[in-house]
Amino acid sequence: xxxxxxSFNLLPEQLTSWVDEQLAASLLHSTxxxxxxxxxxxxxxxxxxxxxxxxxPPVAVIRLYDDIDPKVLAQxxxxxxxxxxxxxxxxxxxxxxxxxxxxxAHGEVDQQIVVQEDELSYQLTPLTNQNSGLFxxxxxxxxxxxxxxxxxxxxxxxxxxxxxxxxxxxxGASLVVNVDLSKRVLSTGRTNHQLNKHDKxxxxxxxxxxxxxxxxxxxxxxxxxxxxxxxxxQPGSFVAQKDYVKVLRRLTQLTTDNAKVLLCHNDPTQDSAxxxxxxxxxxxEFKFIARLEVPEDFAEPDxxxxxxxxxxxxx
Numbered sequence: 001x002x003x004x005x006x007s008f009n010l011l012p013e014q015l016t017s018w019v020d021e022q023l024a025a026s027l028l029h030s031t032x033x034x035x036x037x038x039x040x041x042x043x044x045x046x047x048x049x050x051x052x053x054x055x056x057p058p059v060a061v062i063r064l065y066d067d068i069d070p071k072v073l074a075q076x077x078x079x080x081x082x083x084x085x086x087x088x089x090x091x092x093x094x095x096x097x098x099x100x101x102x103x104x105a106h107g108e109v110d111q112q113i114v115v116q117e118d119e120l121s122y123q124l125t126p127l128t129n130q131n132s133g134l135f136x137x138x139x140x141x142x143x144x145x146x147x148x149x150x151x152x153x154x155x156x157x158x159x160x161x162x163x164x165x166x167x168x169x170x171x172g173a174s175l176v177v178n179v180d181l182s183k184r185v186l187s188t189g190r191t192n193h194q195l196n197k198h199d200k201x202x203x204x205x206x207x208x209x210x211x212x213x214x215x216x217x218x219x220x221x222x223x224x225x226x227x228x229x230x231x232x233x234q235p236g237s238f239v240a241q242k243d244y245v246k247v248l249r250r251l252t253q254l255t256t257d258n259a260k261v262l263l264c265h266n267d268p269t270q271d272s273a274x275x276x277x278x279x280x281x282x283x284x285e286f287k288f289i290a291r292l293e294v295p296e297d298f299a300e301p302d303x304x305x306x307x308x309x310x311x312x313x314x315x
Contacts (some may be wrong), residue, residue, distance in 0.1 A: 008079050010072045014044050016079065019053060022297050023083060031116045032057035032085065036136050036297040040065075041268065043301050050095075053080070054136060057116075058087035059109050059126045065095040081106040090126055100129040114195060118143065120166055121195040123188055133161045133188060137307045138229065140292045141262055144311070145227065146171035148260060152224035155179070155217070155254060157210060157247065162189025162203070164227045169193065169202045176203050177220050183207040211243065214250055222256045232267035244275070248282040252314075261286060261312045271304035279312060286312040 008016065015038060022037045037053040037060065050066035053076075060080040062073070077089050088107035094100040104127070114121050117139065124133040145154070145164055149171035156164045159178035162185075168176045180186055186205045193203050210217060228247055244265075251261060265275050272291065279286055292309040300306045 008075050010069070010075045011079060012045050012048070015048060015076075018042075018044070019080070023055065023085065025297070026055055026057070027085070034115045034117050034122075034134065034136055036295075037080075039298050039300070041300050041305060042298075054132070056113060056124055056126050056132060058085060059090060059113065060086050060088070061090045061092060061126055061132065062105075064091070064093045065098075077105040088126075092129075094129070102127060102129060118146075118167075120170055121192070122161070122163060122166065123191050123195060131160075133185075134163055135160075135229075135266075137266070137295060137298045138163070138264065138309070139295045141227075141229070141264065141309045142167035144292055144309075145225065145262060148225060149173040153177075153221065155221065155223040155226045157217075157226065157228050158230040159186070159189060159205075159227075160229075161185050162192055162205075164229065165189060165203050166192050166196055166198070168225070169198045170196065173202065173225075175220065177206060177217070177223070178203060179206045179208055179210050179213075179217055181207065181209055211246055214253075218250075218254055221254050223254055223259060224256050225260050225262070226251065226255060227262045227264075229262075229264040232265065232270075241270075245278050245282060248278055251283050252285065255314055257314060259314045260289075261314075263308075263310045263312065265308045268305040272308045272310060275308060275310055283312070285315055287315050289313050 019037045022035050026033045026035045035055040037055045040049045040051040050064055051068060052063045054061045080086050080089050088109035089105045090102055090109055091105050092102040109126055111127055113124050115124055122134050126132050142164060146167040149168040152173050154168045154173050154176040156176055156178045159180045162178045165176040165178050178189055186207055263275050289311040294306045298306060
């Protein structure tokens with residue numbers, strides 16, 4: 001890796017300082033921890049709101065949700081590449097109205113890597129047009145679940161690669177039922193449990209369209225904790241504006257008397273009132289308990305544009 005000095009005069013100091021600070025935070029652990037190195041929606045730099053940089057050790061992934069100056073992008077890639085810990089830099093273009101593509105800008109990047117978060121291991125795929133396999137902004141949700149899960153039966157809806165399930169089993173859950181439409185991501189979920197040497201009987205995997213499969217999902221219950229972390233906008237499978245309510249209507253029949261629910265919503269155009277109003281209408285027996293803090297590397301000036309993670313408990 002080249003360590004030669006290079007001028008990065010096109011990069012604002014706030015950006016390089018943020019990147020350096022978050023890399024340093026990652027190094028405080030015994031192993032490199034996954035982290036967001038720069039969160040554009042923080043609005044610390046107006047011109048860089050379409051940009052995020054994720055740290056998936058040893059790979060830095062630049063994600064663009066709109067175009068930025070190619071010279072600035074090239075300098076940012078080079079800046080990251082000169083960091084001793086970085087062995088590869090990937091640039092991904094994505095967004096609702098953009099064709100998703102990626103390119104390896106520097107170094108060599110494996111198809112699959114294993115990363116650490118809070119001493120738990122997850123398999124990621126940095127060379128992908130979609131998500132890498134772990135939503136970093138849900139870190140505090142996984143921590144909450146790990147603390148709450150002892151001896152609980154957990155239902156993990158929209159489970160994706162089962163990161164919530166890994167946290168729950170690590171916290172002593174008696175059973176986690178993972179439901180997702182994709183067999184591929186559930187296969188990665190199995191791998192994630194194997195990486196952490198979990199008892200295979202503690203996690204169950206259901207490749208189902210949940211909106212059409214409630215009787216099968218209900219059968220292993222009732223559940224002490226339910227995690228609902230859907231995509232905000234995925235035409236053909238789930239659109240929060242019309243489909244979230246269909247899930248909430250099932251909570252009462254799925255849960256035990258004192259069950260807790262972790263509700264997530266990551267659409268910056270809708271605030272937490274969207275979910276709260278649905279819960280009041282459809283699940284009045286569930287009471288709002290708390291809203292989890294946003295991880296510090298995802299801080300935004302308007303908390304309602306950040307990921308909403310709400311805790312409810314059945315009264």
